[in-house]
Amino acid sequence: MDLAKVDLNLLVVLHALLETGSVTRAAERLGSSQPAISRALAKLRRLFGDRLMVKAASGMMPTLRAEAMREPLATLLGGVETFLHKPKFDPSATDRVFRIATTDYGALAILPNVAARFAREAPNAAIEIVSFSRDVFRMLADGQVDFVLYADNPVSGSFRARELFRESFVTLVRQGHPLLKEMRGAKDVLPIKLFTAWPHIVVSIFGGQGGPIDTALAERGYKRHVALRVPYFATAAVITAASDYLVTMPSRAARQLAPRLGLVMLKPPAQVTPYGYRLLWHERSHDDPGAIWLRRLVIDGVVVHT
Template identity: 40%
Template sequence: MRFEMPALLPAPAFAARPMSDDDLTRIDLNLLVVFSALIETGSVTRAAERLRSSQPAVSRSLARLRELFDDPLLIKSGKEMVPTPRALALKGPVAAALGDIRRLFKPAGFDPAIDRRRFRVSSTDYGVLSVLAPVMGELATTSNIEIAVDPLSDDDHQKLASGALDMVIIGRTPERPELYRRRLFTERRACLVREHHPITRDPDVMAGRPPTIDACLAWPHVVITVLGDLTGSHVARQLRRLDKRRQVAVQMPYFSVAPLLIEQSDALLILPERAAKRFAEARGLVMFEAPDVFGTFDYWLVWHERARRDPALHWLIERITATVGDPACA
């Protein structure tokens, strides 16, 4: 008795070597969907019904799959088609590949309970105190969120563009067209002095009104400079406009340390009202409104156009806005 082996289909040119990108471009990934339907239904007819296709079209796809994998894949057995060992081995990987492809095209979302993210944020310590600290209670409920804070710098817009930063928290209006922004609140300026400072006996201060600018300038000042620019601050510009000068005792970039320097001196500190309230309560200092001429400023969240559709960043923006944002600024 003589047995004849059935002729094998010719193997594709890339079957005996690692598949390259060029090979992938010649493969119709829709064939994986057909394979999945065939392996699950065991029938060309039922696979066609599931795929809302025609039986001849599914048969042609099966022929291409057999050539692609150099295997019959499904063999007729009575009224059913049974998978070959090769087809059974492919079932799991094909299902996983199709799952990955579906997730790839699923609308982007972010769930802090399961998705991990490290945010890079640029801010002063005032921004950390007034914007990030209030939201930390919520952020700390998950171990998947980490926030790394960098000091503000002149090239933050470039870092946003490159992805080195996700967001900037800043007290001046961003003007670059590629930057997106959200105004959180409008902040007043306040004065902070030690308890029993002579200015606390000023008639305006005692009456709950801002002192005159001359009353403020009668005392040395601890000055907080952002980006190291003493002359570019709003207070400095207003003083130049009025042709007035202040005695600068100490200049520093740290909001959180500056109050320590006025506890044992007659120096006066002008800083944002939210920070002044915190320091007055924590260190027993006296706070009162700054002269009206120093005005107000807006505080912003800023991000780049490249992150406009980043669901994780927008999750963080919404959490911050809900916690510290002023509804009047929406």
């Protein structure tokens, strides 16, 4: 039998006839007319080469062939209904693993704000952080990750984006650092000469010799000595707490790390224009209920803790 030539609506009519045993009641159930149901029954008889429904004292009864089709037909139509129904997402029942590509900055800035609610609402689900790399947007396009946390630098591809917040920089030093005594009433703003007098740690994900702070310093005729480059903000903060190095990093990461490591937050003398930090996802997952739930969770967490 060529399925392309089969009107699947006829199977709905057959199911109604089997359930009601009456052309009249089948028409009422389907919101149709008796003549239309009778015409559909005629087509069904030609399709299957069987009378399917025959007259009986109380209406109509199925032939043996039709009776044999009752259960598989109900299963088939139930499957079609499930197939066509918009999927629902129940966080309390899911064991889905959401994969988010980000640096340790994104993890520090976002995860503490959502972890407790995530665990409470989706106790069997998980979040997997994928290390940020040059391939993350290809991975997002290929469906290997669900989301990317990234700055507002331009990206190409069929991606949706939601800005989560604007971010600025702060400088961290250990408590008892000698420069704190040298600031002499400068409050929490580091004088540029002190800033450039001490060695620095720079966090660089992909390497490179400079960043926005170095550009801002150069515009004023200054240069800092970068003594150490590392790819992780948390590592830089731990080393800063154990040395006289300075590290300048986004403020949300600093606020997570400073109180835990006994670090002092200061304003760098070279001010950089705040930048946007975004959540990105692919067009294919835009209407996915699970992805929508996690997006809202992240956005709500940022709003509450901003």
